[in-house]
Amino acid sequence: MATPRLRRLIAAASLPLAVAATMAALPSTANALSSDVVISAVYGGGGNSGATIKNDFIELANLTGNPINVSGWSIQYASAAGSVFQMTNLSGSIPAHGRYLIQQAAGAGGTLSLPTPDATGSIPMSATSGVVALVTAQIPLVGCGISCSTAPNVKDLVGYGATANVETLAAPGLTNTTANARSGAMIDTDNNSVDFTAGVPKATNSAGTTVTADDPGGPVDPTPGSVRIHDIQGAGRISPIVGQNVTNVPGIVTAVRTTGNARGFWFQDPGADADPLTSEGLFVFMGTTSPTVVIGDSVLVSGRVTEFRPAAGAQALTELGGTINTVKLTSGNALPAAVPVAFPDAYTKSGALEAQPLEPSSYVLDWLETHEGMRVTVNQDTRLISPVNTEFNELWVTLKPGQNPTPRGGSVYTGYDDQNSGRLMILALNGAPAANVGSTLAAGTTGPVDYQSFGGYVVQATQLGAITEGGLKRQKVLPPKKQGDLSVATYNVENLAATNPDAKFARLAEAVVNNLGKPDVLALEEIQDNNGATNNGVVAANETVAKFIAAIQTAGGPLYDWRSVDPNDGTDGGEPGGNIRQVFLFNPARVTFVDRAGGDANTAVSVVRERPTSNQVSLSVSPGRINPGSDAWASSRKPLVGEFLYDGDKQLFVVANHFNSKGGDFPLSAAVQPPVRGSEVQRLKQATEVRDFVQDLATKSGGAARVVVLGDLNDYQFSPVLQTVTGNGTLLKTLIDTLPADERYSYIFDGNSQVLDHILISPAIKGYSYGVVHINAEFSDQASDHDPQIIRILTGCNIDPLPTRCLPGSPVVDE
Known part of the structure; x- marks a missing residue:
């Protein structure tokens, strides 16, 4: 993705109900946001x-x-x-x-x-x-x-x-x-x-x-008020009394959050009503004020009923906010019994969820909503389908172990209509140990159901089951079978800058040498300028790249050369000040980069036919950028194109990409289903630009041009973006589709093993082997949040029928 994966506790306080059931779009904002x-x-x-x-x-x-x-x-x-x-x-x-x-x-x-x-x-x-x-x-x-x-x-x-x-x-x-x-x-x-x-x-x-105005000294009346938590939650997603002040609502404190700027506590009424649609639990939001209550306190809470919507398109979390007054009656009380988590088969229904009745026996999102704020427990052993994020103490498990499993323990995301309904996010309030995908979480995880901007519903675990590591191994690429084989890889190195610690460079370099097998051409995404996120006009990345090349040499790799095009300052998105871009590393002992002068941030590369009657083509500039003036690339990385020669005079065109991120898309748990994919609009424009360039290469070369399009396309193999850039598979082949369906992933988000990174090839590339090298996404200890991919273009494969060694396969094995 364009920026590091962001995971935070709720960072904003209770907002008013700002989005109606239809989630109508509001006019654009008027002025620059005030940050001070x-x-x-x-x-x-x-x-x-x-x-x-x-x-x-x-x-x-x-x-x-x-x-x-x-x-x-x-x-x-x-x-x-x-x-x-x-x-x-x-x-x-x-x-x-x-x-x-x-x-x-x-x-x-x-x-x-x-x-x-x-x-x-x-x-x-x-x-x-x-x-x-x-x-x-x-x-x-x-x-x-x-x-x-x-x-x-x-x-x-x-x-x-x-x-x-x-x-x-x-x-x-x-x-x-x-x-x-x-x-x-x-x-x-x-x-x-x-x-x-x-x-x-x-x-x-x-x-x-x-x-x-109404709190000269805080409530002292120990008498419970007339409103109960189930009255506040109501039988729908939005409280029937939102915006009203309530006094002395009774309950037992079940969990407490004392860090961040969304501090507060959950409390639950031990006396449930007869309606299964009304939750008996509620979060009390206190901002940056730490609560003084502890688990087991019997309390009376006064405040304002609010609906907090943590992100555009997200559902709303019913909570108490405003001026909070809490009366503690007794301590050490038994907690209400935790409800076993039992997900139905279907994840969600379609349409505006807030306008529809809850059906907890039919839909996962409805089951979670009817238990919002309540204690639940996972009473079965489960499998981790994401690594533990130890910075934020997050993990995802699957309650349906047979649902789209990967061979390595994850849950593969197969399409927009199959969200993997067994996924459950857990946030360990008392910390979580590092563990990788495929590890086992023992039964017993317990805590209240919450709702956050990224993962949607989450269990805020006051008790976390024991984790048993599953023994997952990183992968590596086998040595080539023939000396003339050409290897080309893509790797998103997650905001790499010269200012990063040497340890990060060493980890990434070790992967290039030992896991990727010293690829002949390596397309890197997210190379930052020399001073990283410092926003002072610097755009050059020569120090960043030189440090990486030196680290690769130290790890036992070749002395790579490199090519790139510096962007204009602040125009290509990513972390502010970082000026991320794509970079080619190549081994000059194995491949020749064809330099053609004139490429810069504003010059568009074009395809040149050498002679009017010839299919021999070249680039107008190399390295160059595809139509950098197009609005498709506004605040986004422009594709880097290079012309290479290998195995003598064989020509290869490589297009390195980093399409705009999915930031701004509605979450899978969105209030309107299916979720809006707003960021897709720009990626479709970007896909069209790349497709048109590759089509020009194909047309002017008579289909003879060997083209590799690769990088972080920030979209799935089944997406309209991939259909566009590949010409529905007629112009380019999507190599991830050549893998078994359960192995099609290079990234994990919201517990779904999914594809964002791609290698696409033109029909002129006959024989090849290809694979995703799993070294990051499934592991708590990551050098990047993406797994690299590699293609090995095999020699002697431009004939039909293809020899046995030229048939598609994977060069990737476990370490």
Whole structure:
């Protein structure tokens, strides 16, 4: 993929229900996202009828780990329909990860004063609708109409209620007793309707003093309220009382999370109702505040019912958020009995899941939803189908061991309609030991069901079964049978930069020498510039490549030469500042690179026929890039093309690719099924560009051109992208399809062994052997998250019928 595999605990707090059952697309955002200071709360009902707090207020939040000076800034307010802004000047600083309080006009009522404000104004804000702008100057906004979010010096803007002057869509309208607060982790999406939730007014100043309208001292009443957890969860995916405040909801604490910025605890009602569709468990979100409760505490919890949607297209997690108050009644209580995990055959139904009734006996996603927040247990031994990610203590197991198994213990992903319904993600709250695919997880893993952005539903394990390592071995390539055979490999080396530790270079180099057998041509993806993620205009990667070549020599490999084309700074995607690109390494003792001058970041390579009546072709530039000015390659890597000679004068054209990543696609557990594959649109354009180039090679050579198209295409062998780039198999052959169906994978994601990396060949390449070399994806200890692939083009195979040694096979064996 274009960036390292990202796995995090929930990184944002509870958001309002931002996506309806149809998941309608919202307008694009209006302004650059603010990553340091944001408006965190607005309240205009101060001192009005029914209000507790006496003054209107605006609160700012510093999202960084350093103080930020706001002297010379201002906060400005306009009515919902107005264009005249009133201004309050700011001074001083916002502490690291702190707040800054601006007090505005007081009403005639109210009983509660704000904490000591950091700035004071006299603006009477509307209690229902208005516009607040944070401006990095003390000049009134003039003439920006309803587009003030993009006006000069505007750092952040919140339009609430009935106003069109917003970031994308308005935040909720307010009342005398409600304020808009930015959700939990302060994520700024430039969509006011998503970023803000209306609730009880709460104000915090830079000293950390907080006043909450309904919480002068916290609840002390030990009497359970009338609402139970199953009332909050309801019989559907969305709570029937979302947005409401609830008081003294009873339950037993079953799990606690005390790290990250999604801290909190799960609690469960030991007295279940008679409805199997209503979950009895719930997560209490506390942001960066660590809970003081422990497992076994009997508690009463007050807060606001929210639906947290962790990513675009994801389902929503019902939870309690807002201002959390917890009363501990007793400790050491027995936990509610854990429900054995029992998945039905089908993974999901189609359509908008949130608009359909739950059918837990028929669909896995429905079974998990009806147990959201509840204790469950895996009461059978299971097989690991992903390696343990020891950084985040994650692993995947299969509850259906006979479902699409790979020979090495994984679960192969065979198509969009077969998601492998036996997969279950487990996150070990107390840590997990390293273990590889095929290992055994003993029965007994227990914990509440949660929902996260990547893996979807997950068991947050308070108890993890014992893991027995399965003895998986890495693979290597057999030596060639004939001296004239040419080996070509592809390897995504995962953001390799000269600044990386020597140990990473040594691991990758060892794989090139000992596992890949010193390939004659090696196409590398994700080679970064010399200073890696440092974003300072450097694009050259000569130091990165030289360090890798030296490491290969040290490991016993040849002295490789190399070719590449430096990208323009910041244009090719990947990790910001890294300027990743593809690079050819080649062994000059075995193959000749045909250099043709003129290739650079902006010059398109073309196919040149040597003579009008000849099928002999060459490249206009070598190395070169395919149509780099096409919008297909916007913020994405451009294919690298090179012309090689081997075995005398045999010509070979190699196209190294790294198509745009799947980032932004909806997860397999998406709220609308089948999930939207939004990133596919650009890859289809990229596939068309590569196909057209290869077609030109084929046409002008009369089909005689030997072409290898390879790299990280970021898509599956059955995808429309692969059908496009191969011309439905008529222009290029997809070599992964020549392997047995249970061996078609080079990467593992969400517990599915799948194909992202490919080698494709033109019909002019007759005899070959091919294989995926499994050395990374199935192992906890990885040099990269991708497995390399290799083709060996066999000599003496340009005749029909093919000799026995020319028939397809695999040169790959276990170490």
